[in-house]
Structure formats: C-alpha cells, structure tokens
Amino acid sequence: MDIKAYIALSLTLFTIGIVGVLTRRNAIIVFMCVEVMLNAVNLLLVAFSNMHAASNAAKALPTFASDAQIFVFFIMIVAAAEVSVGLSIIVMLYRNTHSIDVNFLNRLKN
Amino acid sequence: MNAILLSAIWGVLMMFSGVFIKSKTTPKYLAVAGILLLFIANALELNVFNTGSLHFNIDTKEMLNINSFNLTFIAVVLACTLLFFLLNGRDVEKVGEHVGEYFALIFFVICGVCLAATYNTLLLLFLGIEIMSIPLYILTGSDKRNLKSNEASLKYFLMGAFSTGIMLMGIAFIYGGNPNGSFFINNIQMGEGSMPVMIAVGLVFMIIALSFKVSAAPFHFWTPDVYDGAPTVFTSFMSTIVKVAGFFAFVRLFENSFGKVQSQWQNLIVFITVLTLLIGNITAVFQQSVKRMLAYSSIAQAGFMMLAVFALNDRAKEGLLLYSAAYSIATIGVFAVLIKMNDYTIEGFNGLGKTHSLLALCTTVFLLSLTGIPLTAGFQSKFFMLMAAAENTGKFWLVIVAVIFAAISAYYYFKVIQAMYFKEPGVEVIDDKEITGSFKIMLAIAAILIIAIGIYPELVVGWMYH
C-alpha cells in the first residue's frame, strides 16, 4: 500500500468531518464530526508511522514507529477529556435553553 | 520545570481546597501564595539554570527545553497572574460557588502555559495547548445561569475542538513529511530547496491552528464572542496570559522547526498579520461595549504580536517578552477597572476622572500603553516589534502598515479616555464598596510597572540574557 492511499482516505474523512461541522446544527452532531476529524488524523498518524517504519527498515535504521502510535494514544486521551467537558457544556446549555441548536444562541455578535 | 510541576500540584491543592474549605475567600489567599511560590521557584530556576542545582531534576528525555528565554517568559506570565489574582481575586469569588475549582483550573492553565512555553516536541505542544484550552472552556461557561456565558462556552468549545483537529492534522503531516520520523521540533529535516509538500501542508495547518489560538484573522471569529460572553474576570485572564502563551508557542515552533525556510512561508504570516491588524482595529472602532472593544483590541494587538512570528529574530523575541508583559499588565488593569463598572458601555466610563481620579489615571496609563505612547511599556513593546520586523529585510511596508493601524487604535482607546475625563459623570458608575484600598494600590503598582518598563525595558528583556 502506498501512503498516498492513506492520505487520501484520511483527508476524505477529515473533509467529511469539516463538512459535517459546517452543515449540521445539532451541537452533538457537530461535536461528533470533530471526532471524525480526530479519527482521520489518528489513522493518518498510524499510517505514517508504518511508512517511516518501512523506510527505516529498508535503510536498516532503528524504527521510532511507536512514537506516532503513542501520539495517537494521547489524542484519544485528549479526545476523551474533551468529550467529558464538551458534553457537560452541551448539557448545561440544554438545561438552560432546551435546545442544542448551535445557531439558536446568537446574542453575542457584531 | 519547577513551574510546570508546582502549578500542577498547586492546582490539585486548590481543587481540594474547593472541597474542604467552605470559606469563599480562603482559596484566593491560597492561590496568591501558590503563584508567589511558583514565581519564586521559577526565579530561582532562572537564576541558576546553568548550574541546575535548585530545581526538580526530572529526565524529560529532551521533551522540554528550558532556557533563559522561556523561563523569563514564564516569569512574566507568573507575575501577570499574580497581578491578576491580586487585582481580581475578589471578582473570581463572585462568579459562582466553585471558587476553589476556578483557581484550580487557572493553575492548570498555568501548567499548560508553561508547557507551551518549554515544549520540545509536538506532542507536548499539543498537550500544552489542550491543557490551556480545556479549563478555559469551562471557565468561559462558569457563569452557568448567564446565557451569554453558556453561548460563549459552547462556541469556544466547538471551535476549539475544530482547531484541535486542524492542529493534529498539521502535526500528522509534519510527522509524515519528516524523513526522520520524529516529533521533536528541532529534528525536522527539510532538505534542500523548497520544503516537501507534506511539510508545507502540515505547516499551513499549524499556522491555521495556532492563529486560531492567538486569535489572528481570519481565524479570530471566536474571540469577540467568547471574550464578551465569558465572565469578565476570566476574559481578562484568557485574553492576556493565555493569548501571549499561544504566541510564545507559535514563535517557538516556527523558530525552531521552520526558521531556516522562513522565506517559504513568510507570505502567509504577512497575509495573516495584515488581515488581523485590519479586522481587529477597524472593527474595534465601532464597538459600544468596552468589553467587546477590548476583545477586538486584543485581536488588533495580536496583529502586532504576529510581527514577532514574521520576524523571528532576537529582537522579535525580546519584543514578544515585552509585549507579553506590557499587553498583559495593561489589559488586566483595564479589565480590573471594567469589572467594577456597572455599565460596560463606553458611556459607563463617563466622568470617571472626576469621581475616581486614581482609577481613571491608572486606566489612562493602561490605555496609553495599549495605544503605544512613549514612556509606557506598550510603546517599547510595539517599538521592539517594529524594529524586529524592520530588521527582517524586504518587507518594510509591513512596518508602515502596522504603524498606520496603531494610529487607528488610538481612535478606540481614546474613546474611553475621553469618556473618563471629558464627559460629565452619569449615574453612579461604581459601587464604592468594591474599590478597596488594596485594589487601588495594586492598580497603581500595575500602572507604575507599565511606566517602569516603558522607561527601562531591560527590566524584562534583560533576563533573557541572564
């Protein structure tokens, strides 16, 4: 497999995430789309790690491929933390307005 | 290193204090003590960092790079935070029930700031930025029953998460494009000639993400709304300390990773700088609310700070340090006064010069500093930035553009000054009980600091060459 395939896939997923963020108004869905973006990155990182592993192996160099996978791990940690915060914000909002439409609130503008 | 660890520890301490201490005022003192401790520890580290005997000696596997420059920056940040606590401690208490937690979050932010200032790998950059951001989402929404606060929090969170995605994509591409397969910022192999496409793509993603964090146009859209919606104390905090930390991270990354191929991406920075200056300054002109005006002004100031990213030379680093100090102190000062106001519109300031001359005087000093009038720190910081940009040959017009916008900035800062001095006082603007003696003293100290740095910027810059 060439890395380009992974890049293409990952970017496609990333774009799907972006388009989702842009088109949906439900805060939870928007947030989920962000998660899709993160997953696209994760996939790409793993693919890159294997790419580097392949090329280093070819040059008989030690591989540091684990770095990227550790990175992905940390991304997941952060994502989890973000989710907890994000969902509590959304819940708070819902409690106050009974809506999770991101465009419902726009007192702050101009 | 001291600051990172201590701030994390103190954050936990504050967290528990929230649970165990019922008094609302105690956490403030604890927080002040903590910041003082941090400051001292950091100062000691700065003092002896060559000998390396007096600080925690953890093997970071070179993931952190501690030098006098970033230690100085941390010192500045801590000093500003101290000032912030002393000026606004009482206002933090008013935001809600969880005073201890608020302070804990602020300490966590400080931890993130210190990370963002000292990181040596993209991983810690990412973690640092996230540790800075996540508590801020919470602090923004901490005024739970205020819909504006809720809205700001949601906006900030969604857009922040989005930008996290962007940044990660950037990191991924940089990692992928780097034949060394490393996340260390000084271990990115660029090759001869123009840089590899993947790195270029990653670099643009990084610029976008970091621009978002420092609220540079066109990624600034969250700033006015969030700054406006957040409880004013926290606006004060995040528009200053967090923002300059973002810049520090920005400069650090681009200096170490991409400094050599600066010419290949400078155009982007120029584009962003000009756009930021334009949007920040122009939009600020029309604002009626001082809080919102300050939000736009922070964008405008970010435009000036972008010059450091543009220039990336020693002068720029000095300038960034100065800017951090000058901008933070002044903005914290203005916000501290603003918080005491009953009316956040410019009319709310009417006649302050007659009713509260000291407050008005200090505010004037802060605003003059933000405008960049000589003898204030604001002038020195702008001056250093301009010099830095001018030293970077070839784009002198950028300096002139920056200066023109600086002149426009006088337009909105002076509106407040005009209101304070040249208009008749309206209804009771301030609850006098709020203005304690210590508050006045602190405000005066802040003003004096501004002037002291304005006269002798070596006070800040000198540490860099310690």
Next chain:
Amino acid sequence: MVCRPSTVVSLKNMNNVLQIVWLIPLLPLIGFLITGIYRNKLSKGAAGFIASAAIFGSFALSVFVFFQVKAGNTFIAHYFNLFKIESLTVPLEFKIDQLSTLFLLIITGVGFLIHVYSTSYMHEEDSKDFAKYFSYLNLFVFSMLLLVMGGNYVIMFFGWEGVGLCSYLLIGFWFKNNDYTNAAKKAFIMNRIGDLGFLLGLFWLISIIGTVSYDEVFSAASLARLSTTDITGITLLFFVGACGKSAQIPFYTWLPDAMAGPTPVSALIHAATMVTAGIYMIARSNVLYTMAPATQNVVAIIGLTTAIVAATIAIKQNDIKKVLAYSTVSQLGYMFLGLGVGAYTGAVFHVMTHAFFKALLFLGAGSVIHAMGGEQDMRNMGGLKKYMSITNITFLLGCIAISGMPPFSGFFSKDEILAGAFAKSPLLWGIGIAGAMMTAFYMFRLYAMTFLGKFRGTHDQEHHLHESPKAITFPLIVLAILAVVGGWVGIPEIFMHGGHKLSAFLEPVFAQSNAIAVKHEISHSTEFLIMGVSVLLSLLSLLFGLKVFSNYKRENEVPATGIATVLENKWYVDEIYDKVITQPLQGLAAFFNNVIEKKVIDGLVNGTGKFVNYGSRQLRWLQSGQVGAYILLMVIGMLLLFIIQLFIKN
C-alpha cells in the same frame, strides 16, 4: 561706535561734528515717546509744545548740518550693526550728504510749521487724543527722517514702512468712522504692494552684490557686477515701491482717500513729505536708473500718465481736499517725469517747491474747512475772500506758484522738468504742458469757487466764518513766502549764470549719473521758447478757470455727460480695481474657504475617519454570532492560505 568716512568726500576725522546726527531722528522719537506714554496726563498745551519743540530741535540741527554739508562736510555715521551674518551686514548708518540734508530741511521745516498749525487745528480733540495725534505726528517725522538719513536701503526701508504705518494711523485717526479706517487700510495695503516691489528689488540687489549700503552699492566694483537685466529689474522693482509710496499709477487711488485724515496730516504726509519718498529713493539710486534707460522710460511714461490722469480727475472734483489730493498725485507725476528724463535735480527741486506750496494749499484748505465747520464741498463755499484775508492771500500765492507763474517757485522747478522732458522728447514735453494747463485751470477753479463769488453755505456757517487763529496763519504766511521765493535757489542758467545754486549744491549726488548719462543739450533759444509757451498756455487756462468759476452758481451746474461723467467718477478706477482685483481675490478666498478647505482637505481627513467608521460598521457583520458561519469563514480562510502556500510561488 565705528565711524566710516564717506567715500565721496572723505573726512578722516573720527570726531566729525556730524557724528551727532543721530540726535535729529532721536528728538522726534523722544517726543513721540513722551507724548505717547503720558498722553493721559499731558495737557494739550504741553503735548503740543513738546512735540513741536522736538521737531524744532531737529530743524535747528538740520540747519546746522546743512551748513556743514554746504561746507563740504559730507559724512556717513556708522553706529552699530543691526544684524550681521556671513553673507550680509546691515549696519545702522546715516548718510549725510547734500540730498539727505535737503530733505532734512524740508521735513523738519515743513514738519515744524505743521506741528504749530496742528496745535490750533486739532484743539477740539480730547487732550488724550490730542496728545496721541502729536505722538503719531512725531513718530511720522522720526520715520521720515530715518528714511532720508539712512545710509543703506534697509534703514530706508525702516523709515519707508514707518511712514506707511504713521500714515495708516493718522488717516484712521478718527477711528470711529468706518470710512476713515477703510481709507487707512487701503493706504496701508496699497503701500504694502509697493513695498513688496521694493523688497524684491532689494533682495535682488542683495543676492547679487550682497550689500545694501549706498556707498558700496554705487561703487564701481558693485555696479560692474550687475548685468543690464539686473539693473533694469532692480530699478523697475524699486520703482514699483516708489509708485506705491508716491501714489503713481496704478497705486495712486489711496491718496485721495487718505484725505480722510486730519488736514494737517494731509499737508505733511500726503503732500509735502511721505509721498515724495519715492522720488527720494529714485534720486538716491540715480546711478542705477541712469544705467537703466529702459526703466527711465517707464518712469517717465508712468509719471507723465499719472500727471495727466490725476489732473483730469482734479478738474471735476468738488471736495476741496480731493482736488488738492489729485493735484498732489499729478505733481508727483511731474516729479517722476523729471526723474525719468534724467532731470534729477529738477525732480528734487520740484519736491522742495511742491512741499512749500502744496503744504501751503492744504493748510489753507484746512483753514477754510476749519472756518466752514468741517465743510469740504466747494459748492457750498464761495466768497470767503472777505472773511479770511490772510488765508485768501496765502492761498492765492500758493495757487499761482503751483500754476507755474514766474517768478513763483513752481515755475522754476516745473520748468526744469519740462525742459528736461523736451530734451528727451518733445512729445513728453507737449503732454506735460497740457498737464500744466490743467493744473492752472483746476487750481483757479478751486480758488474761484472757494474765495470768489458769493457765499453758498448755510447761515450757520456764514455766521461762523472767521479768520483762523495765529497758530494757523503763521505757518501759512511762512509757507507763502517760501512758495514765492523758494524757487529762487534754482534760477536757470539762461537767466542768471550760476543762479542754479541748488544744482550746484546737489551736484556731488548726481555726479556719477551725470558722468554716464547721455546729454541732450538744448539751445538757449529753444529753452526760452518752451518756457514762454508753457507760461503762456498756463496763464490762459488760469484765466479761463478764473473766469468760468468766479461766479459759480449751483443752479448753473448741468448734469455731467460723456467724458465728464468719467472724470467725475475718477475714470472708474476704483470700480475697476474692485472688479478686477478685490472681487476675484475674495472669490478665490471664498473658494478656498468653502470648497478646498471644507470639502477637499477637511473632507479627505474626515472622510478617512468616516471611512474607518463605515468599514467598522460593515466589517462587524462578519461577526454574525453563528458558529457555522464562523467555521465556514475559517474554512475559506484555510483555503486561501493553502492556495497562497501551495500554488502561488514567491
């Protein structure tokens, strides 16, 4: 004090008695200061006395100086440097020579008489204003003395402007009346226009030879450095200055208006002294003018034109002072004619005689006005002969003198000028004669309307008529005598060998010019002829004027038609100036003020501010408050950045 001996007649003695000439201007200055500062405390008598005494002191000194000079002791008194820079030194120096001495005598002499006259004439003023009047008068004399004594052009310019200032102050002496202050303003501004010419000439001079002292300017070395263009330009510019001060075309219109001032002022300033400053200046610079024939022609033509135009206007004026004013302009024209044709002595001679008879006429007119209770319209006068005999006689003598009847003073001076003109071109002479005829005509029209016939004023006025007091008649008498005999210092050669004492006296001043001037000798017979013609024609028109107007009746007046209307309206010059200069200027100023300033410049600056404000109002719509929109804009921003980075090469 440093004394520098004159180059003309060198006197090595540093202790030259003429060193004290600084006293001459100082006395009037002191008089000015005393009367000015203590004007509230001084009684009228004291003020008048101090002022007159100061002038008399100067006069006495002048007489002393005159005899010194006559004995050949000319001198340059050099006191200190007014300012001194690398490229130019301007010392405070006084040049005492024949020319300045002559003027000193005229100024202080006539000035003294007029001071005396004024003590009576101005007696109705408050003592404060009375003192003020005398202080101005003293200041004027001081400035005039500075003008003529100055050893360089800058000092001359000091006096030049000083007399302009005093003229302004005195014309507007009764400042409650807006017409008067307008007249004062007009005088000052017209003078300023001339001054600009003078100044530019001076700058020209400085830029080429770097000095302003007469002796250095007129030295052969300096003159050699001046090209023909330079000289012509400088002299023309000087002449512009002279035109302004001496009321020549095109600047003469201020002088008739200046009659708004008190009559003694008109006599002193606007007849005898200040207006002759231009003649003095050109006479002083005679070398330059002689070297610039083109300028000389201009001077002659302008002078002659002025003489004629003013004379024509004078014919139709009914205000007694206005007639005299136009007559003054006309006479000044003659003097310029004289200068233009190279008859410097003649011009200076005419200055002198004119000072006598014109001062006399004005003072006489003042006496009449005094008697008439302020009435100036001749149509309301008539038959004053029987009420005021001294005034009548002296006035008549003055009229004869100005008409050029031998052996009155006017005859000699005017004749010398006309002879000079004839030598240059018979055409000039011919026109000059026409002017002389008109002079005789309008002067006797004036005389006849005022003193002959029947009194045409009101009964009140008639009742009030009386001869003026001694302080008024005394100067009249003295001046009348001078008007008669004053010309005898310049009796032409053809009458008496060596009779022209004045010419001999002034010879050193004009020696340099005479050496280079092209001489047009005219034969004695021709000279007799032209003299005879001019006297005859003048006499005829004199008699004609006398005849027509000795029984003037208002009822006989027919409405003016044709050319008469034009003359009555002074050739419409004021109106033309208004249309051509004043109104366009005001239009331009209004355009600047209303359009350029308010719309363009302010508009640009405020427009920038408005534009920023407008931009602010528009840009804030970007901040729509909707997360989706924000992120969309961010994505578009990202697109832009990627395009810049990936597809636009540096």
Next chain:
Amino acid sequence: MGTFITFPELLLWLPLLAGIICFFIKDIKIVKAIAFTGSLLVLGVALISLLYTSKGYLTYNAVNYLWLQNLGTSFYISLDGAGRILTLLTAVSFPLIFLSTYKNNYKNAGAFFGLMMLAECGLMGVFVAKDALVFYFFWELALIPVYFLCSIWGGEKRIQATFKFFVYTFLGSLLMLTGIIYVYLHTGPRVFEDAVVSLHSFSLQSFYTATLSEGEQSWLFWLFFIAFAIKMPVFPFHTWQPDTYDQSPTPVTMVLSGLMVKMGLFGVIKWLIPIFPLAVPKFTNIVMILCIAGIIYASCIAMMQNNLKKLVAYSSIAHIGLMCAAIFAMNEMSLQGIMTQMFSHGINIIGLWIVVEMIEQKTGVKHMSELGGVAQKAPVLTIMLVIIAFANIALPLTNAFVGEFMMFAGIYQHSVWMAAVAGIGIILAAVYTLNMIQKVFYGNTNEITATVTDISFAQKLALGLIVAMIFTFGIYPQPMIDLAKEAVASLVAS
C-alpha cells in the same frame, strides 16, 4: 560626563518636578505660584545657560546617560544651536503665559498647571534630544499633556477637534518612528564609554552618517517630513489646526501655536535635512511650493474668517509656511532668518493670543462681526495689540522684520518666483490683520463691547514684556543671530 547637573537636565527636570508637585496640590493659588515659580526658574536656567555657550563649556551643556545600550541608544541631551534658541523661547513663553492668564480660574487647577509644566518638559526634551529615541519620546510626550489640556478645559467642540488633532499628529509621528527605525538599521555600530558595543546606533551623529542610498532617502524623507509637516502644520496637512486652536483654552493655544509648531521646524532643521542630504535637493522645490501655496491659501482663508481665533490660526499657518520654505531654501540668509524668526514668531503669536483671550474674556464672543469699538474702552489693550499685530506682519523695527527679511532674501536667492509669490502673503497678511484691527477695535461700541474694561496689571506686564522683546529684538537682533550662527554654519556646510 554627567557628574554634575547640566543645563539641559535642569531644563527638563525642573518643569517635570514642578508639574508633578502641582498635581498634588488643591489650593489654586499655591498651584499657580508653584507653576509660575517653576517656569521662572526654568527661565533663569535658560538665561544663565546663555553665559556658557562657548565650546569650552561643553560639559555644562551636554550629558549622556547610559540607557538601553544593547539598542545603541543613550539618554543623550545637549543644548546648542537651534535647540538653544527654542529652549529659550520655551522658557520665556511659559512665564508669559502664566502671567497673562494669572486671573483665570480653572477647575481642577492642580491638574491644569501640572499638565502645562509637563508639556514644557516635553518641549524642552524635544529641543535638547540628541538621540533619536529620546527625541521621539519627548516628541510624543509633549503631545499628551496638550491633548488632555485641550480636551478637558477646551471649548464646546473640543473633544472632536482635539481628537482629530491627536490622531493626526500621532499618525505622523508614528510614520516618523518607522523612518527612525529604518535609518537606525543603516547606522554603523556604536561603542559606549563602558566599552559596550551595539550593532547600530540611535545617536543623532550616527544618523547623520547613516549609509542610505538616494532611493531610500527619498521615501524616508517623506516619512519624516509628513510628521513634521503635520506638526507645523504645512498646507495641506493643517486641517487639525484651526479647530484645535479655536477650541483649546487659550494658554494651551499659546503653547500649541507658539511652541509646538516649532517642534516641526526644529525637526526639519535638525532631524530631516542633515539626515537625508541626497533627498533634500530632490524635494526642495516640491516642499517649498507646498509651503508657499500654503501661505497664499491660508492667508486667503484668514481673510474670510469671522472667528478671531481661527483668523489667528490661519495666519499662523501662513507664517509657518514661510518659515518652512525658508528652511528649504537652505542658504545662510534664510537659515539665519528662520532661527531668529522662530523666536520672534513664538513671542508674537503668544502676544496675539493673549489679546484674543482678553477680548474673548471681556466680551464673551470671538466673532469679529459682533465686536467693534474696543479701542475706546481699552486703549492699552489696543495699543499692545496694534504693536503685536504689526510685529506679526513684520513691520521694521519689530522683531519679526529681521527674520522675515532674511528669510525672504534667502528664498529669493533660491527662487525669484517663490519669493515673489510668498511676498503676496505679506500683502494679504496686512489685509487680514488690518481687517481684524478695524473690526474689533475701531468703529463704534455696541452693547457687547460697551462694558469692556481695560486690562489688568498682570496682563499689562505680560504684554509689556512681549512688546519690549518685540522692540529689543527688532532693533538689535544680533544676539539671537549669534546664538544660531554655529548651527546655521553646520547646516549650510552639510
């Protein structure tokens, strides 16, 4: 150096000290006394310093404190040439201003006089600075107090007017700042006394020797010139000026028109022409044409003014235009002229403003059409005004004559036509000045002017001093010329 107090330091710190003290005092009488005494002390210092002008006294007149060495700057101030004349003017002006407005009562007097003294400090700083950064510091510092003074104690429309003034001048000086930075980056290294070496230098001397190509100088010239032109102000950068003069309290207007405008001229003399020797000849004609067009333009507008203050304001623009043109004529004559004229103009315009202030105070109006006949009621005032007004239009024997004469002569040597056109300004000046005198002082009194009284003793004293100076320097201007001789010589040489 710097082991004892030098003259320039005294000139700076005395007003600063007095200003700071003023802020803390409530009693208006004491404040006035302190400010007045302070300004007198400064005057004393300035006068005494005149005794020490020769080269041997260098250490009395210059001091150099180490400051921000790594930037290559130092707190270098010294007293010489044009700077000395202008510090003298400043020192003379402030006591006069205080004296003439002694009777005025201001709300919050402590702040008022404090700011006035701070403005004096700023002005002094501009005139003695020998380091670009110090210069820029004081350049702005002089502006801030004046801005507050105008905006707090000014007329009805003060906020708008002064704000325009502020932003306009601020923009100008910021542009100059960029220019300073650019020049700085092209200066050679600087070695300090304590052997610290910096890469570039901000000192005036090294600015003079900066290596700038002709092309660079060309655009830098305009960066500097616009800042100065706005300050002076030269047509067409003057639009802030009439409104500001109109709206400011009169003492401040005096500072603005008498002293602040000199900052621009001083800047051109010291900080523009010697720094850009290659660019100056290229733009001399453009600048001079602007200046001279400005003379005619401003004079024309002055003729149209009914507002007394605006009339004086526009007349000031015309005068400044002449001075600026004279600088650019760049010959000994014109430069000597401008040096003397800077002093004279300062004195005269302050005198004019004193009179205007009195008229406004006594009648409450500033429109000339509503006035008239003041001469009958206030003869002393009238006499003073007439003298000052005639000095203003440069009549001989007044101080302005010598300066204008030399300036015109100098301009003439540069260009005949420019001198001729500028000369029209003389005529127009006479027109509007006489108009003003006529409308305000002459004619009959009306109900507004019927109750006017003559001026008080303090005002008489102030005006008397001004008149005395007018005549003293009119008759014997040589001391002033000698004071400037060296500066002129060095400028001409450059």
Next chain:
Amino acid sequence: MGITTISFILLSLMAVGSGIMMILSKNPVNSILWLIVLFFAISGHYILLNAQFLAIVNIIVYAGAIMVLFLFVVMLMNLNAESEPAKNHRLQLIAIISGGSLLLILLSAIMTVKEAHPVMVAAGNAGLIKTLGKVLFTDYVLPFEISSVLFLSAMVGAVVIGKKD
C-alpha cells in the same frame, strides 16, 4: 491486488460511507450509530496496519465508552429528527463546495509527489501492546503524567459545569 489491498478498499469504503451517512442522518441516534460503524472501520484499518493496541483502544474507548456517552446524552435530551430545523440550503452548498475544494487542493498538492512511500502493512511490532507499554512508561512518562492534569481539569470542569447549584 492482494488481500490487504482489497481489505483496505473495503474498509475505506465502509469508513467513508458511514461518515457520509452520519452527516446525512436526520436522527441523531442514527448518526451515532453510523459513527460507531466508522470507528469500527478505522479499527479495522489499525489492525491492517498492525496497530493492535490502538485498534482495541479505539473500540473500547471510542466506540464503547465515548459513543455510549453520546448516546446517553442524546437519549437524555430526547432529541429526534424534527428537533433540528432545516438549515439554509445555500449555506450548506457553500459549505460543501468549500469543504470539497479544500480536499481537492490538498489532494492535488500531495498527489504530485512522485516517489512512492510504501506503508508497512500487517507487519512490524511497533503497534504491539508490549512495545507501546514500554515506550509509554519510559520515554513518554512525562507526557503521560502531564496528561493527568488534563483529566483533572476535565474532571473539575465536569463538576463545575455539570453540578446543579
């Protein structure tokens, strides 16, 4: 075309398809379910890349914990398809166009790279739990500890925001 290629294509199609379905679903619950499908597809990719640890964590943490949390929240709020008002279609179009052009730009830039960079598929030991664990607790101990701060703040945040007062 080997088995890896085929599985890559299948997994990719599954990922992209479920992603698209997620953003197209009107009902939030359906979206969540589609997202879970997407996560599974990505986990499949991880396995293909021999990143076993990540594959497991992805399923457990993301699909298991996080998505369930989402599901709870959605159900708690009782949201359904009608609760989301229709969006401005023009804006949606602009969004899709800009998103698409972003993709195009990036792809067109990156696909110009000539040289091939093969990815090691179904091989290597980098992704093994053992290896990762070792690295995590030696080299990456600092970030690991630091990330606790993140969780602490998230926890505090949940308390501050979530607690009813």
